[in-house]
Structure formats: C-alpha cells, structure tokens
Amino acid sequence: MGSNGHNLRLVVNRDKQDSPIRGLYLITDHGDRLAERVEAAIDGGVRIVQYRNKGKDRAQRYAVGEELRDLCRQRGVIFIVNDDLDLAQQLKADGIHLGQEDGDPRIARRELGPGKIIGVSTHTMEEALAAQAAGADYIGFGAMFPTNSKEIEHLVGPEGLAAIRSRIMIPIVAIGGITRDNGPRVVDAGADALAVISAVLAHPDPFLAATELGLLFNRRAAYPRGAVLTVAGSDSGGGAGIQADLKTVTLLGSYGSSVITALTAQNTRGVSGIHGVPPSFVAEQLDAVLSDIPVDAVKTGMLFSAEIIATVAEKLAEYRKRIVVVDPVMVAKGGAPLIDRGAVNVLKDRLMPRTYLLTPNIPEAERLTGLTIVDEEGMQEAARRLFRLGARNVLVKGGHLVAGDAVDILFDGSAFHRFTAPRILSKNTHGTGCTYASAIATYLAQGEPLREAVGRAKEFVTVAIRLGQPLGRGHGPVNHLLAADEVRDRNPETENQ
Ligand SMILES: Cc1ncc(COP(=O)(O)OP(=O)(O)O)c(N)n1
Numbered sequence: 001m002g003s004n005g006h007n008l009r010l011v012v013n014r015d016k017q018d019s020p021i022r023g024l025y026l027i028t029d030h031g032d033r034l035a036e037r038v039e040a041a042i043d044g045g046v047r048i049v050q051y052r053n054k055g056k057d058r059a060q061r062y063a064v065g066e067e068l069r070d071l072c073r074q075r076g077v078i079f080i081v082n083d084d085l086d087l088a089q090q091l092k093a094d095g096i097h098l099g100q101e102d103g104d105p106r107i108a109r110r111e112l113g114p115g116k117i118i119g120v121s122t123h124t125m126e127e128a129l130a131a132q133a134a135g136a137d138y139i140g141f142g143a144m145f146p147t148n149s150k151e152i153e154h155l156v157g158p159e160g161l162a163a164i165r166s167r168i169m170i171p172i173v174a175i176g177g178i179t180r181d182n183g184p185r186v187v188d189a190g191a192d193a194l195a196v197i198s199a200v201l202a203h204p205d206p207f208l209a210a211t212e213l214g215l216l217f218n219r220r221a222a223y224p225r226g227a228v229l230t231v232a233g234s235d236s237g238g239g240a241g242i243q244a245d246l247k248t249v250t251l252l253g254s255y256g257s258s259v260i261t262a263l264t265a266q267n268t269r270g271v272s273g274i275h276g277v278p279p280s281f282v283a284e285q286l287d288a289v290l291s292d293i294p295v296d297a298v299k300t301g302m303l304f305s306a307e308i309i310a311t312v313a314e315k316l317a318e319y320r321k322r323i324v325v326v327d328p329v330m331v332a333k334g335g336a337p338l339i340d341r342g343a344v345n346v347l348k349d350r351l352m353p354r355t356y357l358l359t360p361n362i363p364e365a366e367r368l369t370g371l372t373i374v375d376e377e378g379m380q381e382a383a384r385r386l387f388r389l390g391a392r393n394v395l396v397k398g399g400h401l402v403a404g405d406a407v408d409i410l411f412d413g414s415a416f417h418r419f420t421a422p423r424i425l426s427k428n429t430h431g432t433g434c435t436y437a438s439a440i441a442t443y444l445a446q447g448e449p450l451r452e453a454v455g456r457a458k459e460f461v462t463v464a465i466r467l468g469q470p471l472g473r474g475h476g477p478v479n480h481l482l483a484a485d486e487v488r489d490r491n492p493e494t495e496n497q
C-alpha cells in the first residue's frame, strides 16, 4: 500500500531505454540537516535517492529513512535503501541496492517482489555480467575516481565503464569521486546515471551542485540540445542583442528563446533610438517562457533600467534559475549608453548575487568596481571584487587592453584561469560581447563544465571576429555562421555524442 493509501505498483522495466534509473542519483551521507540538504538536491534535479545509513541504531535508521521516504514520495523521486533488506521492506522502499557482500539479488527479488528495483554494486566485467544475469535492474559501477567517502578496492575509471558498456543491457550507475568537472568523462563513457555523495551533499549549495551535475546529461541529448533563454535588447541591425544571441545559440546546437527588454534603432554605425519595454511586460515574457520551456541556462544582455533588472532578478529567484550568464552591457559599440545610471547599483545589489558567471569587459569592470584596469593584475583584482559582490564566477575580458594577445581572466572564487587568443585587428566586431556570453551559456546548457564552456566560447568568438563581415559603413558584425561551421569541424566528436 502506498503512503497515500492507494495500491501503487512500481512497474520496473529492465529495458535500459524505459528504465527510470537515469540522470542524477544521490546517495545520502551521515551529516546533519540531511533531509534539508536532500530536498535542496531534489529541487536541483536529483531523481533517485539512495538511503545509505551505516549506523547501528535501528530506530534512528528507521526514523531518518521514513522522513526521506516521505520526502521522495511527495516529490515523485525514487527511494532506494542501501544494503538492508529488512529496512527496505519496513520502509516500503521502491528498491534496494546490494553490495557484493550484501546478499543475493535473487533472494532480494523473491522477498521484495517483481515491482521493486534491485541494484547491485559491481567493480569488474565479471561482477557486472553476473549481476545482469541474476536479474538486477541496474548496476552500480565504480569507482570512477578516488573518493574520501568510502574505502575503495577497485579504481576502474571511465575507461572501465566504457569497456563493459557494450555487454551490459541494463542501466549503469557510475559512482566514486564524481564531480561537475570530471563528470563529462563518465557520461561520455556511457553511464546512464551518476551516483554522488559529496559532490552534492558536501557542497554549500546542494541545489546548485545538483543543477550543474544534471546538465551533464544534456551531452547526449538530441539536437538542439539544451535550452538557452536570452534576456536582452533588440538590435535592429542584427549584429548584437537578442539577434546575435539567438544566432549563436542556434548555430552552436541549442534551443534559443528570448525576452526583449528594449528596442533599439541601431545599425553598424550606432544607436539612434531606444524604447525600453515596460517592466511588467518583461515579467510577462519571463513568465511565458519560464513556466513552459525547460530553460537550462539564462543569458542576460542589455537590461536598460533598474526596474527591469529588479524584475529579472525576482523572476530568476521565483523560477530558481541558477545557471545565469550576465553580460553587464552598459555602452554600445558606438558609445551610446545602454543602461541608466541608477541601474548599475541595482545590478550589483539584486542581479549579481544570482549570477553564475559575470562577463564584463574592462570598461564595464571599471564601472562596476571603481578600479582603473591597465593590465592583467588589474583584471584579477576586479574579478576578485566582483566575486565578493556576489557573482559566483567572473570572466573579465581583456579585449580593450591595447597590447599583446586577447587575454580573458576567469576567477571561480579560488583560482584564476587565463584564456588567450591572438588579437585580431578588425573593425567588424559588433556583437562580440553578446556572442561570447551566449556561446558560454549555450555550452553550459549542453553540459560543458564552466572552464570548458568558456574555452570553447572563446574559440568560437575569436573565429567569428576573424571572419567578421564588412557589412554597413560602421562596425560590421562578427560571423556567427562560418565560425559555427569551423568550430564544429574542429570538434566533430561533440557532434556525434
Ligand atoms: C549506485 C551505487 N553503487 C555502488 C554503491 C556501493 O554500495 P556497496 O558496495 O554496498 O557499498 P556501501 O554503499 O554499502 O558502502 C552504492 N551504495 N550505490
């Protein structure tokens, strides 16, 4: 009998394609505030929770398990118990996960019945084949990487997973030391699900950690893969604004939607007029998109006014959107101001705390920090200050520095990462910043970790500048089309995943 009094039968189909065992799989730890952290992880995208309690106190184990089971039922999340068949039965769990020493899956199947999920830990091809033959609904396979969460005997790595993939027809749940940064290798090796403990439950923000890990599964989605929402102004000339954003998102392989904050009468020579969109209509557009389309990443450009910035920040919070790339557009290529004076403080106070990556150029970084930036050291100091203002990651773009290569500095709160490209002297650079930021948002939406997303976007925008179009009598646009073709040719493997 299900917790709501109905006879619910969880029909588990062992066929990998139909199995519910996919995506982000959370295993509990023994820390405080467990239910609170698990709930945040579920809100961030966890679809399976495994209750793993090695404690001796049965009453405590049952009480904690009951609370987690109720949470999972309420959220429609699969609830699996680790090791203990009696506890799994008492809690009426959806299934059990057995280690090699935790009993025969055939006995568990007889005790739990056909409708329950049975997972088995495996570490070799032989163990994996034996578990499959014994009727397991999925296998855990690890360890992928070194971990502090358990003493491991087998470090098999993603290569070990790739080696068994072709012979295992049931879902493979990879486990062991998996993080946002090494997770792509595991998904690319063929894992159907990623089982994690510390990457999510030891993270200060389990919601964000689960969100970042969940994006990795877009790496194998059909094209267009990943959905990006641009919240920016319209550039009638087509070179910047939402026009540049949607070209970038689409040509790089994701689905783009847009919320328009302002209309500009603009061409390659400059801006001749601006009409701000009423903040209430910006809110209406945001509701229309975010209530319906599963947006993976948001990119903001020209936000025009303090009211619109406040509206965007409120809606990002309401819809719990955390992968937000903020390009703090302030001045158009020709020098026209694109944001009113009071808006800068609202951007710092309301939007930056909700920013996953801030991408200021040097004039914008100077305006936001009050610094004068003349070299990379100044870029680093600006990045630190902007991080302290709330941006989770900061990319200060060095294009405005006059000498040397075009160097951008990424600060992730603990380390600096340099991205360099040959400086290309061209006047056809209209839309560079919009294109760069929307390319980063696109690669994030496609499941690239942050540093890879920035690196690939830097490559894309550099080619787009090199191939810039001599259109109009002013600053021509960068070349989105030929740049997308070129970077796709350079990275063919990413197209076939
Ligand atoms: C999905 C998944 N894979 C492996 C394990 C490890 O289980 P086990 O071998 O039983 O070790 P303990 O978890 O009991 O320490 C798992 N729990 N889940």
Ligand SMILES: Cc1nc(C(=O)O)sc1CCOP(=O)(O)O
Pocket: 027, 121, 122, 140, 141, 142, 143, 144, 146, 147, 148, 149, 150, 152, 175, 176, 177, 178, 195, 196, 197, 198, 199
């Ligand atoms: C429980 C467990 N089993 C493993 C195996 O290799 O079977 S590795 C592991 C620990 C996973 O924790 P974290 O995500 O913090 O590395």
Ligand SMILES: [Mg+2]
Pocket: 082, 083, 098, 099, 100, 102
């Ligand atoms: Mg065990």
